[in-house]
Every structure is written in structure tokens, then in C-alpha cells.
Amino acid sequence: MLLAGFGFARVWLTVWLACAWSSEAREQETVPPAAPTVSSPRPSRFGNRCDVTATVTATTACRTCPLNAEVECPKGSTKTTQGEGLRDCQYRIPVFGSWGIVLTGCHHVCARQVLQPQCCPGYWGPDCQECPGGADNPCSGHGACAGGIQGNGTCTCEGGFGGVACETCKSDKLYGPECSGECTCVHGICKSGLEGDGSCSCLSGYSGEHCDQPLPQCDALDCNQFGRCVEPAEGEELVCRCLPGYHGDGKNSCLPIDPCLEAVCAPQADCIHTGPNQHRCECRPSYSGDGRVCLPIDPCQTNFGGCPTNSTVCVYDAPGKVYTRGVDPASVGKIGQAPVQALAAPDS
Structure with a gap:
């Protein structure tokens, strides 16, 4: 009697599995689909955009291999596999509640062409704006621009360079075309920056290449309050000259220099005179930057x-x-x- 009961259960389970096997509605994928892959980019220039056409692939749901032979890809996609497809996935047939049977199945690979927006080199953001320094010379050739659709256009400057577009040295103590020289003036003002050569303009009472040699005889010259006592060349007579940032004869007159009288800021910036030969550049509304470089917002x-x-x-x-x-x-x-x-x- 017990053996007969087992036999009946076995027959019932076999019939049930046969029905479930042919029921497409009960098949479920148990392995996550393969991530889409992109290949064969082809650029297409449009304004500042260099969009690419790429092939994107995805897979159909996993199911029994005999039934998978009839499955088609969605509209707009092309089936790249033949026959029953690839036999490398698993699907689950529910049996009792949360119980089920996991079986090996098949799926197809589908491919379609998509247009992927991309900025051309030297441009950034959804609107593909120019990188600081210009698209032809991003970051003035001294740094890397965070370009592309997802970029923010920020320049990461190399070595001693600084500024929004890496257009200057990052410190007043650096000089030379590579901003690699370091000023060594002790009691003087260094000629720094990209155009500088590191030479020192000594303060009153000092001389020497590094402005580190005192000149006690200067006390008798009585230079202007904005002047200084200097030795034009070793052994020459001491004279009065205006301090850096002032102009005049050094003894009777030393007037402050206003750098804002020259074009020292970007065209989209205002120059603010902050002291003798000192200034600050501020970008006008609707522009951003350091004043030497101003970018439209x-x-x-x-x-x-x-x-x-x-x-x-x-x-x-x-x-x-x-x-x-x-x-x-x-x-x-x-x-x-x-x-x-x-x-x-x-x-x-």
C-alpha cells in the first residue's frame, strides 16, 4: 500500500512538471541579466558635441531551450544568437509555495544602436562649454580639464602653475616660464611670475643679489618716505630710488602706481586698486573666475x-x-x- 502511494505521487509529479515545462507564464529568470556592453564608437561632430553611435547588447529572459528558439528581440533590436540561443542561464519553476526547481535554460542576445552624447575634447558639461584657456589649449597647456558631459570644467594645474586656467604661477615666490624657480630675496621684492626672472629689488639700506647686505651709509641720504637707498652697482655712489609700486625721483617725489590704468584684468572683469602697484580683479555678474580669466556662467x-x-x-x-x-x-x-x-x- 505504501509503495502504491509513492508510485502515484511520482506519476502526479511527472505530469505536473510536464505541464509546468510548457507553461511560459511560470518561467522566471534567476540569474541577473548581463550588463549592457558598448562597442564600436563612431564620432559624429555637431557644434561642440562629438556624439558616438555605439552598439548596446542585452539579453532576453531565461527559459526552456526548446521554447527559446521562437523568442524574438524587442522592436528596434537585432538578435545576434541563433537557434535556441545561449545555454548558460538558469530559471526557476515554482512547486510548493516558496519551493521550486532550478533548471538550466537558454536566452538570446539582442543588439541595438544608440546615440551617446559626448563633448568634443576641450569642452565640458551638458552644454559642452569651452574649458578654461580655450578648447584648443585647455588649462593653458599646464594642466588637465575635467571635460566631458559629466565634467565640471575645473583645471587641475601641474607643478607650480595656478589660476582658473593655470595661466600663472600659484605663488608670488615662484618665477619663470615653468614656475619652477623660487625667489631668494631677503630684504627685497622678487620679480616673480611667468615673465619674471627672480631678480630682487632691494629695500632701502640693503644691497646684494639677495638683498642681504646692509648699507649703513644710507641714513645720511634722506630719501623720500616711499623711496629707498640703493647702490646701483658695487662701488658706485648711493642714490635714492622709489620703492616698487611707486614712480618718481626717489628723493623729492614718489607717487603710487595704479596698475588699473593698464589692461591687467580680463575684459569681463573690473580692476580694483588696492594699494601702490596693487590691484584685485573681480569678474562681473554672470561670469566666474579669478578676474584674470572670466568664464560665462x-x-x-x-x-x-x-x-x-x-x-x-x-x-x-x-x-x-x-x-x-x-x-x-x-x-x-x-x-x-x-x-x-x-x-x-x-x-x-
Whole structure:
């Protein structure tokens, strides 16, 4: 009697599995689909954009191999596998509640062409703005620009270079075309910067290459309060000359130099006179930078300019100004987005 009961149960389970095997609705994938892969980029120049057309692949759901032979890829995709497809996945047939049977199955690989937005070299952000220093010479050739659609246009300067576009030395103590020289003036002012040679202009009462040799005879010269006592050359008579930042004869007159009378700032910046031969450059509204380099602010580059991404497009109009343009919500996200999950087979 017990053996007969086991025999009946075995027959019932066999019949049930046969029905479940042919039921497409009960098949479920148990292995995550393969991540999409991108290959064969082909650039297409449009303005500052260099979009690429790429092949993106994904897989259909895992199922019994005999039934998988009839599965087609979604519209717009091409099936790259033949016959029953690849036999390298598993699917689960539920039996009792949470219990189930895991079986080896097949799936197909589907491929489609997508357009991936990319900025051309030397441009950054959703609107592909020029990197500081210009697209042809990003970061003045002395650094790397965080370019690309996801970049923020920031320059990472090399060695001793600094500034928004790596256009100057990062310290007043550095000089030379590579900003590799270091000033050694003890009691003087160094000629620093890219155009500097590291030479010292000694303060009153000192001489020497490094302005480290005192001149006690200077007390009798009575130079201007903004002047200094210097020795033009070793052994020559001491004379009065104006301090750096002033101009005049050094004894009777020393007037402050206003660097803002010259074009020392970017065209989009204001020059503020802060002292004798000293100034500060400040970019005007709608521009950002250090005053020597001022870049137009494009609000669309950050958070799409506050525009609703599902109904409008942010369009750059002028520095600090944008306008919105309506779009078809059904088209949002269709370009440049690769699938991140398995492609479902079309309904039969």
C-alpha cells in the first residue's frame, strides 16, 4: 500500500512538471541579466558635441531551450544568437509555495544602436562649454580639464602653475616660464611670475643679489618716505630710488602706481586698486573666475538650470541667462540611455 502511494505521487509529479515545462507564464529568470556592453564608437561632430553611435547588447529572459528558439528581440533590436540561443542561464519553476526547481535554460542576445552624447575634447558639461584657456589649449597647456558631459570644467594645474586656467604661477615666490624657480630675496621684492626672472629689488639700506647686505651709509641720504637707498652697482655712489609700486625721483617725489590704468584684468572683469602697484580683479555678474580669466556662467550646466527635465529643455541664451523650450515628454531619455536590465520578449 505504501509503495502504491509513492508510485502515484511520482506519476502526479511527472505530469505536473510536464505541464509546468510548457507553461511560459511560470518561467522566471534567476540569474541577473548581463550588463549592457558598448562597442564600436563612431564620432559624429555637431557644434561642440562629438556624439558616438555605439552598439548596446542585452539579453532576453531565461527559459526552456526548446521554447527559446521562437523568442524574438524587442522592436528596434537585432538578435545576434541563433537557434535556441545561449545555454548558460538558469530559471526557476515554482512547486510548493516558496519551493521550486532550478533548471538550466537558454536566452538570446539582442543588439541595438544608440546615440551617446559626448563633448568634443576641450569642452565640458551638458552644454559642452569651452574649458578654461580655450578648447584648443585647455588649462593653458599646464594642466588637465575635467571635460566631458559629466565634467565640471575645473583645471587641475601641474607643478607650480595656478589660476582658473593655470595661466600663472600659484605663488608670488615662484618665477619663470615653468614656475619652477623660487625667489631668494631677503630684504627685497622678487620679480616673480611667468615673465619674471627672480631678480630682487632691494629695500632701502640693503644691497646684494639677495638683498642681504646692509648699507649703513644710507641714513645720511634722506630719501623720500616711499623711496629707498640703493647702490646701483658695487662701488658706485648711493642714490635714492622709489620703492616698487611707486614712480618718481626717489628723493623729492614718489607717487603710487595704479596698475588699473593698464589692461591687467580680463575684459569681463573690473580692476580694483588696492594699494601702490596693487590691484584685485573681480569678474562681473554672470561670469566666474579669478578676474584674470572670466568664464560665462551657463545655468543649464547645473541641474538643467532648474528646468523640469520631463517637459522642457534648458537653452543657454547669454552669460547668466537661459530660456526653456518645450519637448515631447515621450521622447525624453530615448537618446544616449543604454538598457540596464534584460530585454523582455515581445508578447505572442
